[in-house]
Amino acid sequence: MYTLIDYSLDNELALIGLSRAPVNALGLTLRQELQAAFRQASSDPAVKALVVYGRGLPFCAGADIAEFGGAAFDAPALPQLLIELAGSSKPMVAAIGGLALGGGLELAMACGYRISEPKARLGFPEITLGLLPGAGGTQRLPRLIGAEAALETILAGQPLHAERALELGLADHLADSADELLDAARAYARELLQAGAPAQPAYPHAEPGVALPDNFFVDYTAKKSGQWKGQLAPHLALEAVRIACEQPLDVGLAREQELFLEAMDSPQFQALRHLFFAEREAGKVPGIDASLPLRPIGKVAVIGAGTMGGGIAMNFANIGMPVVLLEQKREALDRGLAQIRKNYEISAKRGKLTQEQVEQRMALLAGTLDYADLADADLVIEAVFESMEVKRQVFVTLDEICKPGAILATNTSTLDVDQIAAFTRRPQDVIGLHFFSPANVMRLLEVVRGKETALDVLATALKLGKQIGKLPVVSGVCYGFIGNRMLEPYAREAHRLLLEGATPAQIDRVLTDLGLNMGVLSMYDLVGIDVGYLIRTPLREALACDPSYYRLADELYALGRYGQKTGRGMYIYEGRERHDDPEVLAMAERLAAELGIQRRVISDQEIHDRCLFMLINEGIQILDEGIALRAGDIDLVWTCGYGFPTWLGGPLHYAGQLGLDHVLAGINQYRALLGAYGEQWFKPAALLEQLVAAGKTRISKD
Ligand code: 3HC
Numbered sequence: 001m002y003t004l005i006d007y008s009l010d011n012e013l014a015l016i017g018l019s020r021a022p023v024n025a026l027g028l029t030l031r032q033e034l035q036a037a038f039r040q041a042s043s044d045p046a047v048k049a050l051v052v053y054g055r056g057l058p059f060c061a062g063a064d065i066a067e068f069g070g071a072a073f074d075a076p077a078l079p080q081l082l083i084e085l086a087g088s089s090k091p092m093v094a095a096i097g098g099l100a101l102g103g104g105l106e107l108a109m110a111c112g113y114r115i116s117e118p119k120a121r122l123g124f125p126e127i128t129l130g131l132l133p134g135a136g137g138t139q140r141l142p143r144l145i146g147a148e149a150a151l152e153t154i155l156a157g158q159p160l161h162a163e164r165a166l167e168l169g170l171a172d173h174l175a176d177s178a179d180e181l182l183d184a185a186r187a188y189a190r191e192l193l194q195a196g197a198p199a200q201p202a203y204p205h206a207e208p209g210v211a212l213p214d215n216f217f218v219d220y221t222a223k224k225s226g227q228w229k230g231q232l233a234p235h236l237a238l239e240a241v242r243i244a245c246e247q248p249l250d251v252g253l254a255r256e257q258e259l260f261l262e263a264m265d266s267p268q269f270q271a272l273r274h275l276f277f278a279e280r281e282a283g284k285v286p287g288i289d290a291s292l293p294l295r296p297i298g299k300v301a302v303i304g305a306g307t308m309g310g311g312i313a314m315n316f317a318n319i320g321m322p323v324v325l326l327e328q329k330r331e332a333l334d335r336g337l338a339q340i341r342k343n344y345e346i347s348a349k350r351g352k353l354t355q356e357q358v359e360q361r362m363a364l365l366a367g368t369l370d371y372a373d374l375a376d377a378d379l380v381i382e383a384v385f386e387s388m389e390v391k392r393q394v395f396v397t398l399d400e401i402c403k404p405g406a407i408l409a410t411n412t413s414t415l416d417v418d419q420i421a422a423f424t425r426r427p428q429d430v431i432g433l434h435f436f437s438p439a440n441v442m443r444l445l446e447v448v449r450g451k452e453t454a455l456d457v458l459a460t461a462l463k464l465g466k467q468i469g470k471l472p473v474v475s476g477v478c479y480g481f482i483g484n485r486m487l488e489p490y491a492r493e494a495h496r497l498l499l500e501g502a503t504p505a506q507i508d509r510v511l512t513d514l515g516l517n518m519g520v521l522s523m524y525d526l527v528g529i530d531v532g533y534l535i536r537t538p539l540r541e542a543l544a545c546d547p548s549y550y551r552l553a554d555e556l557y558a559l560g561r562y563g564q565k566t567g568r569g570m571y572i573y574e575g576r577e578r579h580d581d582p583e584v585l586a587m588a589e590r591l592a593a594e595l596g597i598q599r600r601v602i603s604d605q606e607i608h609d610r611c612l613f614m615l616i617n618e619g620i621q622i623l624d625e626g627i628a629l630r631a632g633d634i635d636l637v638w639t640c641g642y643g644f645p646t647w648l649g650g651p652l653h654y655a656g657q658l659g660l661d662h663v664l665a666g667i668n669q670y671r672a673l674l675g676a677y678g679e680q681w682f683k684p685a686a687l688l689e690q691l692v693a694a695g696k697t698r699i700s701k702d
Pocket residue numbers: 022023025061062063064065066078099101102103104106125126129131132133134135137280281
């Protein structure tokens with residue numbers, strides 16, 4: 001008796017339906033039953049061919065990620081199972097519906113023949129988990145579609161559309177639709193039997209290495225070395241494909257296993273797996289489940305067509321939802337709409353959209369100067385200037401004109417969402433939707449839950465965030481929410497270290513060497529020294545106790561050195577090049593003298609520790625305060641919104657890798673070393689102290 005397989009006979013065909021909800025991950029029981037079903041079919045003389053399919057489910061999302069480190073290698077382990085299937089004496093057809101990912105695609109390749117439905121996606125996402133395909137993928141794919149295409153597919157980690165899979169030879173046929181897939185697979189199996197097709201067809205690229213240029217793998221690595229900096233898995237994957245090009249299949253399969261285990265043992269896999277599950281957890285909020293009715297959203301309004309408003313509006317037009325864009329003045333509105341069109345035209349030039357799609361999306365966007373046009377909107381997102389007074393005017397007006405039940409959202413980066421909600425008579429309908437710039441591109445969406453925000457408003461926002469392709473992460477209300485609040489002490493240390501003797505280039509190099517997309521000082525130059533200055537304004541009074549606080553940046557602001565846009569900021573810019581500016585270095589020396597700060601040689605280690613420990617400490621504090629629901633949410637915010645390297649798992653996961661006791665000791669060490677400055681800022685979060693005292697190795701509030 002099978003529990004996860006539906007086994008049936010259709011005359012001479014054995015139909016093996018995988019039915020492990022939700023995505024047919026190949027956990028131990030499914031592997032055992034698949035093996036048993038395969039053996040049953042193989043030994044039944046009435047069966048002449050086999051069809052494997054996902055029964056009412058996607059074909060297969062691969063190995064069971066939750067099993068890694070547990071039962072993943074209990075017999076039958078996936079690689080051995082697939083070797084057995086690939087030795088089938090009867091033709092096997094994989095009927096790929098929905099998706100065939102990772103081990104799922106390896107299963108499909110172990111079947112000699114593959115038919116897909118047109119909307120299916122096929123690929124190897126292992127690289128995004130810090131792994132490489134480990135059940136034959138790196139050996140069979142090059143033999144099937146050629147080494148270069150295989151390498152690209154494996155390293156990209158992005159699934160291919162069925163049509164592309166067909167072009168490459170990864171699928172042999174496309175069914176007309178998902179509904180017809182199983183029938184088409186049966187017909188295909190019968191055709192194969194009639195034609196006397198072999199159980200395992202010959203590989204089109206049986207010797208994938210022969211067509212490659214000399215030094216292909218060395219050159220490929222050199223080309224990608226910048227992009228792969230700090231990451232293990234791409235190197236291992238490349239090595240596996242190289243072996244496929246040089247060694248027989250059985251040797252390659254054995255080597256692939258070794259490389260896979262090396263990847264699986266690495267902290268990078270632990271980090272990326274943590275993020276995978278954190279992402280799935282992020283949508284789960286206590287009190288919200290599928291039974292909670294959501295508010296219907298059929299029309300959206302966006303107020304302010306500036307940098308953020310335009311991008312926000314595009315997200316909704318992209319999913320076919322009508323959007324009204326409101327501005328104060330005709331020129332601003334026209335400028336905003338023109339910018340949106342320009343963005344779409346760029347996508348069209350890059351082949352990502354057809355001209356028809358551009359026009360369809362533009363047709364969904366209606367500009368207005370009149371609030372009356374917002375009366376029937378289900379969701380209004382405000383993206384006007386970052387000023388409480390301007391927000392007040394907007395929300396008072398919205399309260400007057402919006403229909404009951406409409407969700408009123410603010411895109412503020414730092415202002416108090418509860419205060420904004422209190423401008424209305426319906427604070428339960430108000431929420432923060434903090435998009436990141438460029439809002440049509442960046443995946444992170446902080447969903448800021450006010451103290452009165454209704455659960456169905458929160459649930460609707462989370463669902464809608466996913467619908468527009470974002471990663472919504474819930475934050476409570478505090479200055480800067482999760483992301484910008486953590487940015488503040490991290491950047492504060494970088495600014496202070498300038499006064500103590502480090503240079504901008506040194507600080508940024510330490511951070512980019514760790515794997516951050518950009519050093520924090522370059523980031524401030526990019527965003528604008530003026531923007532940073534204005535954001536700090538509400539903090540100034542509270543922080544007057546530290547006269548060194550962002551002092552250099554404040555002076556740069558006063559000089560009009562706003563960063564990249566003025567050609568000078570922390571750095572001096574010459575075209576795309578940037579250099580430490582002698583003027584800034586001299587300014588740092590002068591300020592240090594004025595403030596009585598002893599300058600010294602600052603080590604890279606100190607830069608790393610002070611910036612990162614303060615980032616981590618603030619994250620732990622945020623967790624302890626309940627601003628973030630889980631450590632994983634904080635890690636998602638920083639990896640998805642601030643370029644923190646995914647292979648370190650985010651700041652809080654990284655803290656666990658460094659050792660929580662090490663982080664705590666470091667904070668205490670700088671507290672002692674840095675005198676009054678240390679006393680003021682290097683205060684370990686109480687939760688960190690508790691975790692260390694309890695001997696915990698990772699950060700969690702439970
Ligand atoms: N293993 C274990 N659980 C998995 C899984 C997997 N491979 N794929 C998905 N799940 C689980 C999720 O954790 C989630 O569980 P939950 O409901 O308890 O939170 C549930 O399935 C549904 O997943 P999503 O919420 O992500 O649903 P979506 O419809 O948005 O996405 C998906 C589906 C595209 C399959 C996405 O889940 C995904 O990308 N999964 C990972 C696929 C992958 O990386 N496969 C390779 C695995 S490694 C491998 O195969 C190694 C081999 O080479 C040896």
